[in-house]
Amino acid sequence: MEPEPLKTLLRSEYLSFGKPDFSEEEIAAVTRVMRSGWVGMGSETLAFEKELSAYIGAPEVVTVNSCTSALFLALLVEDIGPGDEVIVPSLTWCATANAALYLGATPVFCDVDPHSMCVTPQSIVAQLTARTKAVVVVHYGGYAVDVEALRRALPEDVAIVEDAAHALGARYPDGSRVGASGNTVCFSFYANKNLSTADGGAIALSDQVKAERLRRLRMSGMDSNAWSRYTNPSTTFVAGLAELGYKMNYTDLQAAIGRVQLRRLDAMADIRQQIVVRYCNRTEALGWGVDFQRAVRDDCHARHLLVGIFDLARTGITRNDLLLALRARNIGASIHYQPLHTMPLYSDSVRGELSVTEWLAERILTLPIGALMTYDDVDYVTSQLAELIAGHRCHE
Numbered sequence: 001m002e003p004e005p006l007k008t009l010l011r012s013e014y015l016s017f018g019k020p021d022f023s024e025e026e027i028a029a030v031t032r033v034m035r036s037g038w039v040g041m042g043s044e045t046l047a048f049e050k051e052l053s054a055y056i057g058a059p060e061v062v063t064v065n066s067c068t069s070a071l072f073l074a075l076l077v078e079d080i081g082p083g084d085e086v087i088v089p090s091l092t093w094c095a096t097a098n099a100a101l102y103l104g105a106t107p108v109f110c111d112v113d114p115h116s117m118c119v120t121p122q123s124i125v126a127q128l129t130a131r132t133k134a135v136v137v138v139h140y141g142g143y144a145v146d147v148e149a150l151r152r153a154l155p156e157d158v159a160i161v162e163d164a165a166h167a168l169g170a171r172y173p174d175g176s177r178v179g180a181s182g183n184t185v186c187f188s189f190y191a192n193k194n195l196s197t198a199d200g201g202a203i204a205l206s207d208q209v210k211a212e213r214l215r216r217l218r219m220s221g222m223d224s225n226a227w228s229r230y231t232n233p234s235t236t237f238v239a240g241l242a243e244l245g246y247k248m249n250y251t252d253l254q255a256a257i258g259r260v261q262l263r264r265l266d267a268m269a270d271i272r273q274q275i276v277v278r279y280c281n282r283t284e285a286l287g288w289g290v291d292f293q294r295a296v297r298d299d300c301h302a303r304h305l306l307v308g309i310f311d312l313a314r315t316g317i318t319r320n321d322l323l324l325a326l327r328a329r330n331i332g333a334s335i336h337y338q339p340l341h342t343m344p345l346y347s348d349s350v351r352g353e354l355s356v357t358e359w360l361a362e363r364i365l366t367l368p369i370g371a372l373m374t375y376d377d378v379d380y381v382t383s384q385l386a387e388l389i390a391g392h393r394c395h396e
């Protein structure tokens with residue numbers, strides 16, 4: 001592609017995708033925990049779990065070291081193993097499908113809806129077989145999938161696990177928050193997520209027995225952890241080890257950040273929503289016809305990603321060229337995602353009809369969004385896009 005002559009002033013600072021919004025409060029909370037002498041998993045983690053449970057409206061929350069671990073453990077407690085099939089969308093981050101592979105199960109890829117970019121009851125039911133044991137629903141971009149409708153469409157013995165890495169704070173159609181469905185629901189607190197603790201994750205659920213098992217599994221299989229051994233005089237040093245577990249626990253340092261982020265989450269969500277509205281108004285005003293991922297109501301979308309469909313026929317420039325040109329203009333645009341069935345690891349995967357996924361794969365582009373962004377940032381991105389698109393259209 002010929003480099004474009006720049007008409008507007010190039011911003012000097014890179015506008016990164018998913019910059020975390022940390023205030024002095026998070027910094028003070030980390031300092032407090034560091035000074036306390038207890039930075040591993042302890043009282044701060046327990047408090048964060050309680051506060052998350054109240055925010056989400058889920059009786060049980062178990063924190064872990066990542067959403068990747070959360071997905072793995074969630075499928076493990078659903079007894080997924082070799083010979084089982086787990087239906088997942090191909091349009092997702094690799095962790096969603098990898099979780100099934102870790103357990104020796106077979107991920108089966110299904111298609112998504114062209115507007116919500118999420119799985120639908122129809123796209124999942126089309127892949128059901130006698131071996132289907134679970135479905136992992138991805139709330140793509142932060143859009144809350146109607147899991148009640150999916151439950152009605154599936155046989156009772158097929159478990160629903162939710163990959164809510166993007167969707168903390170979003171609401172299902174019935175108004176409850178993602179995570180309160182009673183399914184096993186996995187969240188990410190990775191660096192670029194709406195609630196960030198650098199890394200980390202959590203599992204929300206209602207089944208107390210599964211939650212207790214998850215608490216052991218994240219701590220090597222031990223039925224007590226260091227905090228309870230050191231603080232509860234009636235706990236002997238010797239803990240029970242009945243099952244092989246993993247070292248996947250969270251830490252108090254992360255929980256200190258998470259507790260402040262959680263208090264600020266709704267305010268940060270409001271800013272994200274305003275940023276989306278600004279993008280939509282500006283793109284409409286500039287009149288180059290880009291569709292964004294659709295949400296039926298504002299509160300059903302956590303606005304983690306702002307994904308647009310940039311169709312060559314309408315823009316005159318390929319999505320990949322547009323991505324490179326935006327990056328050259330200091331705009332951290334990105335692609336979510338290259339579909340998993342096109343990756344070498346999954347080249348022999350079991351898959352159904354994936355025509356919508358493949359159509360989207362060539363056209364989707366994620367624009368920067370975050371609670372630290374300003375309207376000026378949005379106007380810069382949309383002006384650069386307008387310039388690039390207009391430049392290519394007039395060369396047609």
Ligand SMILES: Cc1ncc(COP(=O)(O)O)c(C=O)c1O
Nearest residue numbers: 066067068093095165188189190
């Ligand atoms: C849809 C989805 N699922 C799972 C994950 C894994 O999250 P983590 O990085 O916390 O392991 C991510 C990470 O970005 C994701 O986007």
